[in-house]
Amino acid sequence: MTVAPITQPRPGPVLEMRAERIVAALQTFRDAFPGVRPYYATKCNTHAGVLRTLREAGCDFEVASTQEVEILAGIGVPGPEVIFSNPVRAREQTARAAAAGVDRFSVDSVEELHRLSVEAPGARVYARLATFGQDSVVPSEGKFGVDVTGAVRLLLEARERGLVPYGITFHMGSQSLAPSALRRPLQDVAHAMDRLRRAGVRLEMVDIGGGFPAAYDEPVPPLADFGRAAAAEIAALPYPVEVFAEPGRCLVAEAGTFRCRVIGVAERPSGWWAHTDLGVFHGLMEVLESGGELRYPIHDTRGTRLRRCYHLTGPTCDSQDTFARDVLLSADLHEGDELLIGSAGAYTSVYASRFNGFAPPRVVLI
Template structure:
């Protein structure tokens, strides 16, 4: 498909809202009895938030601005979890004033802020998760051990807060269902310790980490639920369970359309330079050392194939997406490249580094992405 110069003004991220709905229903069904709270940080587009709210999904936030976006689509702040363990005091106050009543913490310093800015609020302690490498490693910044968590929950009670639950996060894009086993055992140990002090938990937060289907094999949701259900059954008493998925709800709904701005051969390797790269839409390429493999195709669709290194438009050598991607051998400037499973952590990380455009977002419903040129832009 030959195209003249004068490309589209920006790469385009197309979100299939029907796929978002299907992913939510699959997760809610596959984790029976677990309240799903969308981790909106991975894609807070208003149409996605409105759709999930209409389906009965709840939400998790890290800031007051995220809460504002939820209020705008009609979400009830009383059902929102404020799960960032360290929050600016002003954000706590704004969230509490708006109706948020459940906050995460993992330090005495955070308890001091919560006691003043959210008096009488329910709080849940963040436990450190057993270190198992996930597809997008993200753990290590937050969380404490069982003994420290017990002491913090008692300190919360002493400050007039309500110690209500425990949380953990196994890491993003976790491909090992057994990763939930050790953290749930830690929750059980915490429950035993607190029961001796007449403190009983009401909730366990299973975090996120449920994977999307990029290139490669992904365990079934039933495999995750088997481990999680067994862990919940082994707790000393029944508690409500919640989870905070992000990419599992939106990643597979997104197709990123990029344009080839140039090709080159260097050292026997073929390179395809796109108008979108790590800094203006695909930061997770850098976060994973280029190991996150987006399914890729191109508009030329030739039977003869070759391998390319896909790289972005900036002058920074780190701005590379994936190595050794199979595409049409005759790929050339002006052709389009399509990256699937791109609905999570794309536009939220994007910057205009070097002056290049971030992706335009277009939401579609009731039509296939391939034939959605006439769909209206959202937002």
């Protein structure tokens, strides 16, 4: 009898994405925002299995680059079904997107509007309003956006340049914890719509952006609270429009779990340290972006009742490569044990690099 050799699992961290949790999260979003059309923020997690799962569940897509347009085309999403919400693009990005059939673009400057009229003549334009995102865990606002007057001017000029004044968008800040963060931007949208109507322009769409939270190591407000805050202001808009949203994190974060390996344990004057084959530069960059405020739920598979606090750090030589502090894990944790890092499906694998030569994690869909 021939015995097949035992195959060892491939080394390195793995991000496991669970399809049923993605579909359930999409349904939760739809229930919380009735009448709002979700466009998944593709940049959040670009794994083909994740995108196909969302596509099959009837979700649309928002992109920030032509590379994402091409990724989506690979799973059968045509350009006309995509919205391009990055308001500043290299000229060749706009031209390539338009050639792929994309005809809805966000803008927040006259310069971008001028380029768009040349590279995508006749395109539908939606202006990006500025917000401040003070209540978001991962600050993301301040880089883009204009005030109400600026948005009105842009959309009126779009008409003059042969473009279609299509809508208005904003973003309340990533991992927002305040449903009220939707109210002021939507009130600004109402003012802009009213002024545009008096100038002979009637918009078709309002995009309430993304930033909706996922649960990490601490509870977050339910999406229904955000939905109610949005619904009250949407009902007060001057006239009916189609309403879009760009959920990302809240659809895929909780569907993902990193499995990584302990490669060394050490006691130092600063405490006990566990070194793993996964680090900040290989998927956990948001820990740095949030100043440590974003804390992932972390467990070990050893499961010993006696616990000890560990600082968790990645495999590189960089001292910033520490993704959690004072985490209670098994007191006898040692090399070869496995850690499970939950809520890891968003803004992780897409940030991964080969810094110090370490391979980024594999992504598998379950």
